[in-house]
Amino acid sequence: MVLNNVTLVDSNDPVNVQISRDKIVGVFDTPIKNQVDALQLTFDDALIFPGLVNSHDHLDFNLFPQLGNKIYSSYTEWGKYIHENYKEEIAKVLKVPIELREQWGIIKNMICGVTTVVNHGERLKTRDTLINVYEQYYCLHSVQFEKKWKLKLNNPLKTKLPVVIHIGEGRDKAAYKEIDQLIYWNLLHKTLVGIHAVAMSDEQAKKFTAVVWCPQSNYFLLDKTARIKQLKNYTPILFGTDSTLTGNWDIWDHISLARKTEMLTDAELYKSLNINASAIWNTSGSEIKKNNDADIVITTKKDNHNGLDAFFSTEPKDILLVLHKGNIRMFDATLYAQLTQTDLSGFSKIYIEGVCKFIDGDIPLLIKNIRKFYPEANFPVTTDEC
Helix, strand or coil: EEEEEEEEECCCEEEEEEEECCCEEECCCCCCCCCCCCEEEEEEEEEEEEEEEEECHHHHCCCCCCCCCCCCCEEHHHHHHHHCHHHHHHHHHHHHHHHHHHHHHHHHHHHCCCCEEECCCCCCCCCCCCCEEECCCEEEEEEECCHHHHHCCCCCHHHHCCCCECCCCCHHHHHHHHHHHHHHHHCCCCCCCECCCCCHHHHHHHCCCEECCCCHEEEEEEEECCCCCHHCCCCCCCEECCCCCCCCCHHHHHHHHHHHCCCCCHHHHHHHEEEEEEEHHHCCCCCCEEEEEEEEEEEHHHHHHHHHHHHHCCCCEEEEEECCCCCEEEEEEEHHHHHHCCCCEEEEEEEEEEEEEEEECCHHHHHHHHHHHHCCCCCCCCCCCC
16 A cells, blocks of 8 residues: 655655555655555645554443533542432443443544554453554552452562553542552552543652543543643653543544643644553554554645644544554545545445545444444434434
């Protein structure tokens, strides 16, 4: 496959990208010759960047509406509150088989240009995934909600895996103290990746290999987020959305909010979605360069934006192509004429804000199956059948 006339985020000059199987063969500023048999896709005023890494999501929780109607002191207060006040809403969603919920969680990420998502919770029940679902870590929910967390933390059979845990998700002293508890009881000095870290101090941050920042979730629950401007000096910052229980389905909406805080520079925020995440999760799709995984997103450039301004102006409807390991997972209808020699029998048509896309898999059937159990399920896409 050859992707012609696309612009890198750090350049204003068009390049051509050659892909073979699941890898990038090279990036060239001149036409790629001797590839007459390869699929050639040519773009006009388009931006290319690595597929996004969503470093925190609960894939089976993305059919929920946002639950909560006030500011909470911590995740424990919020958890108790929603289980007391939203029993009916929770029960309706949980009637949907977990495999269907997981499949939608994957689609939710992929249509936004996420090609790797770190799933926090039980191991995925769904076998076939359109993107990378990273689960090669030791998952603990939190200090408050994980039973026997001290024993689990110090499980000697799990020493090589990073421990990923919600931590310090609160405005109160208890949220700060639980971070100290976790550090104190990490007797085997395991690698710690903390999620949220709203109450985290600079000194505590030094004990963590990385922090996953989920600003939209934090502001929804707590009206406060982590001190990322300070914490970034002591540990790498990754980016996450959490589920639709506490945030918008669209990761670009989360990114826009993060940018407005100015806690990270544009370059730092961009790296939290690729290079930083790739280093922690040990993946190789973090840059558009030779020998990297062909996890790629191409979007239209709006209003003559260039570079990071073009990247940050992206919306899901702007995405022209999503590749996962060199495989087309989604493409805009404007590319259809260039794909007439490609087998598209497994693709279905969806609309994002009225813009037509073709997506790998039977999405109308997935939506139909979900609505058998949860008729009022709300989706950010439409199809010809719903």
